[in-house]
Amino acid sequence: xxxxxxxxxxxxxxxxxxxxxxxxxxxxxxxxxxxxxxxxxxxxxxxxxxxxxxxxxxxxxxxxxxxxxxxxxxxxxxxxxxxxxxxxxxxxxxxxxxxxxxxxxxxxxxxxx
Amino acid sequence: xxxxxxxxxxxxxxxxxxxxxxxxxxxxxxxxxxxxxxxxxxxxxxxxxxxxxxxxxxxxxxxxxxxxxxxxxxxxxxxxxxxxxxxxxxxxxxxxxxxxxxxxxxxxxxxxx
DNA sequence: AACAGTACTTGGCCATACATAGTACTTTAC
DNA sequence: GTAAAGTACTATGTATGGCCAAGTACTGTT
Numbered sequence: 001x002x003x004x005x006x007x008x009x010x011x012x013x014x015x016x017x018x019x020x021x022x023x024x025x026x027x028x029x030x031x032x033x034x035x036x037x038x039x040x041x042x043x044x045x046x047x048x049x050x051x052x053x054x055x056x057x058x059x060x061x062x063x064x065x066x067x068x069x070x071x072x073x074x075x076x077x078x079x080x081x082x083x084x085x086x087x088x089x090x091x092x093x094x095x096x097x098x099x100x101x102x103x104x105x106x107x108x109x110x111x112x113x
Numbered sequence: 114x115x116x117x118x119x120x121x122x123x124x125x126x127x128x129x130x131x132x133x134x135x136x137x138x139x140x141x142x143x144x145x146x147x148x149x150x151x152x153x154x155x156x157x158x159x160x161x162x163x164x165x166x167x168x169x170x171x172x173x174x175x176x177x178x179x180x181x182x183x184x185x186x187x188x189x190x191x192x193x194x195x196x197x198x199x200x201x202x203x204x205x206x207x208x209x210x211x212x213x214x215x216x217x218x219x220x221x222x223x224x225x226x
Numbered sequence: 227a228a229c230a231g232t233a234c235t236t237g238g239c240c241a242t243a244c245a246t247a248g249t250a251c252t253t254t255a256c
Numbered sequence: 257g258t259a260a261a262g263t264a265c266t267a268t269g270t271a272t273g274g275c276c277a278a279g280t281a282c283t284g285t286t
Contacts, residue, residue, distance in 0.1 A: 001168060001169070001171075001172035001174075001241090003200065003203045003204070003207070005240085005241070006126050006129060006130075006204060006207070006241095006242095007126070007207045008126075008240095008241085008273095008274060008275075009125045009126030009129075009241065009242060009273095009274085010125065010126035010127055010130070010207060010208065010211055011126075011211065011273090011274070012122040012123065012125040012126065012242085012272080012273055012274065013119050013120070013121075013122030013123035013124075013125070013272095013273080014123055014211065014215060015273085015274075016119060016122075016273085017119075017123070017215070017219075018214075018215060018218045018219070021218055021219050022218065029233085030233070030234075031232080031233075036218065037218070040214040040215075040217040040218050041210065041213075041214050042211075042214040042215075042218070044274090045274090045275065045276080046233090046234080046235095047235095047236095047274080047275055047276060047277075048273085048274050048275060048276095050233090050234060050235065050236095051235085051236085051273085051274085051275095052273080052274085053234095054235085055114060055273085056114070058114075059114035061114075069232080069233085069282095069283085070283090070284095071231085071232070071283070071284075072231070072232035072233060072282070072283055072284085073232065073233050073234075073281065073282040073283070074233080074282080075232095075233065075234090076233085076234080087116065090116045091116070091119060092219070094116070094119070094120045094123060095123065095215070095219075097154065098123055098124065098127065098155075099212060100154075101131075101153040101154050101155040102127060102130070102131060102153075102155075102208070104153040105131045105134055105135065105149065105150070105153050105155070106130075106131070106134050106205070106208075118271085118272075121242095121243060121244075121271095121272085122242095122243085122272065122273060124242090124243075125241085125242050125243065125272090125273085126241095126242075128242085128243080129242085142264085143264070143265075144263080144264075157243090158243090158244070158245080159264090159265085160243080160244060160245060160246075160267095161242085161243050161244060161245095163264090163265060163266070163267095164242085164243085164244095164266090164267090165242085165243085166265095167266085168241095168242090182251095182252085182263080182264085183252090183253095184252070184253070184262085184263070185251070185252055185253080185262070185263035185264060186250065186251040186252070186263060186264050186265075187251080187264080187265095188263090188264065188265090189264085189265080
């Protein structure tokens with residue numbers, strides 16, 4: 001059990017939330033998302049992102065269309081579906097609650113210690 | 114892929130952070146922790162908590178002593194070790210960063226949408 | 227034609243949260 | 257004094273998501 005491992009665990013689920021948010025802002029493809037995430041200092045590797053996109057696509061949360069590129073292979077541009085939008089709303093609530101619960105516990109800790 | 118499942122995923126790692134925080138405030142045993150977590154609306158079941166405690170104990174983050182109870186079997190009272198204290202500090206940083214990154218991404222989303 | 231760059235894919239590994247069933251001890255009830 | 261109820265801890269098996277690493281496929285450059 002090391003810190004690095006726990007850090008990885010902490011990101012579970014949250015990444016999905018962030019990706020859906022990014023897609024909700026307009027059509028983007030994988031590299032766009034990676035840029036966004038990196039800018040927010042949330043480092044993600046391809047091997048994580050692509051399977052995640054496949055998952056949420058198979059779940060009907062997003063859909064994509066192929067768009068040809070001038071510099072390389074064609075790209076998948078993603079956008080949210082109706083189901084995805086609802087799902088994102090649910091995730092927002094979950095995230096807010098989680099943050100609140102955690103703050104409550106850790107705040108109490110700071111006060112007493 | 115359903116909402117409930119993602120909610121479970123989101124808690125991964127964070128639970129450990131919360132438990133360590135609770136233990137850092139003074140010696141407690143499992144039921145105390147469950148009460149604390151429930152009060153903060155972070156519902157945890159025994160089957161999750163006990164294995165977690167065993168893990169962090171084996172990792173040297175916490176130690177415990179048996180204390181006899183007047184109403185039932187003896188209890189394991191946990192407290193943080195030096196290593197555990199350092200580890201908790203690392204987790205705090207990780208959590209703060211994660212929240213900040215997520216806020217940054219989701220804020221941007223709200224502004225544009 | 228060979229090479230580098232970009233975009234996406236795939237298979238295997240690991241750790242955590244959960245469900246469920248089980249063990250062990252103490253007090254209460256009859 | 258034995259059975260029942262309650263408390264505390266243990267053990268096993270499942271599912272999931274993030275990561276590593278290797279691989280495929282298309283485009284433009286040299």
